[in-house]
Amino acid sequence: ELPGEPETTDGFGLALAAGDWNGDGFDELAVGAPGEDLGAGVLHVLFGGASGLTPSGSAVLDDFLLGGFTEPGDRFGAAVAFGNLNGDAFDELLVGVPSEDLPVLGGGTLAEAGQIVIAYGHAGVPAIGLVQHLREDNLQGASEASDFFGATLAAGDFDGDAFDELVIGHPGENAVSGAFTVVGGSGDGVDISRRRRFASAFDGVPGSPPNGFALSLAAGDFDGDGFVDLGVGAPYATVDGVEFAGSAVVLPGALFADGFESEDSGYWQDSR
Structure with missing residues (x-):
């Protein structure tokens, strides 16, 4: 026991x-x-x-x-x-x-x-x-009341550099629209200079906020290309006018192969 x-x-x-x-x-x-x-x-x-x-x-x-x-x-x-x-x-x-x-x-x-x-x-x-x-204001953005930074976590080698990246969900961000932050790994551990924030309210996530975006996370190589991909749940999303129908989206890990610099806006795969 x-x-x-x-x-x-x-x-x-x-x-x-x-x-x-x-x-x-x-x-x-x-x-x-x-x-x-x-x-x-x-x-x-x-x-x-x-x-x-x-x-x-x-x-x-x-x-x-x-x-x-x-x-x-x-x-x-x-x-x-x-x-x-x-x-x-x-x-x-x-x-x-x-x-x-x-x-x-x-x-x-x-x-x-x-x-x-x-x-x-x-x-x-x-x-x-x-x-x-780590707090949100150590990374990208400001710490705010009721963000619930750290409510969900995941890790995986999204950029193929042999170091796992850290994914931190903060589903209370922007009045429960939700967001998550990806932070790079390195030989010295987490590298806060390499990070990227994805917010439901700003990054073209399918479904209408408040989403509870990043209330669940899962990492896996879904397409077999050698880069770990990220699944993100948005269980409160309004979809096709239906409230709280929910949505799950996939962020391909290859997006980060250029060192977190990609500005591609067509990365979401909607799995609702």
Whole structure:
């Protein structure tokens, strides 16, 4: 059994991901419980081995253990993914904290603006190594209340450079129109100089906002061209006049083969 006791509204299992965080050749299973501790949230990591998962050696992580502040309502672990951002033998653990309140210079806070945490993989896991926190205003755009930056996460090598890119959903952006940001990988890890933001309200996404665009994400090489493609859900989209009909679109990974410079506007494949 895992550490802790089941409690009402823990939300254990709301988010799941698998990846080899410690580089031993066996994948770990990360299980989010974002409702734990009055919604502060925790993440359980079960380590893989020759006999399968081993709950007895699991790690329990929270925002504080990864260099942040544990606060009720932050929902740490509401999204989780693994990706090899720096091309070594270890996957990085990616954790969304979408309801994090961010401080404002001069006073006040941006309620539920959100952030993500990157815990880099290494042989000494579960001991914590390099950790990065990213907010929307570290990348492209401004952090705003109710953006829910980090509500969804995905990773994959979209540009074919052997480093995974990081995809961060912020479905509350622009009054729930939604957006996501793709950030490049490199030998030093996430490269914030290589990023691109896609917003439902501005980038020609099929369906009428508010879409909840990027409320779900999936990465896979759908066309077999060697570039990972991105599927993006917009479950609140109005389609052909039908409210909340929903839509799913695909962004071909080859769009990024030129180093995130393409201005092609004809990339959406509507899968509604």
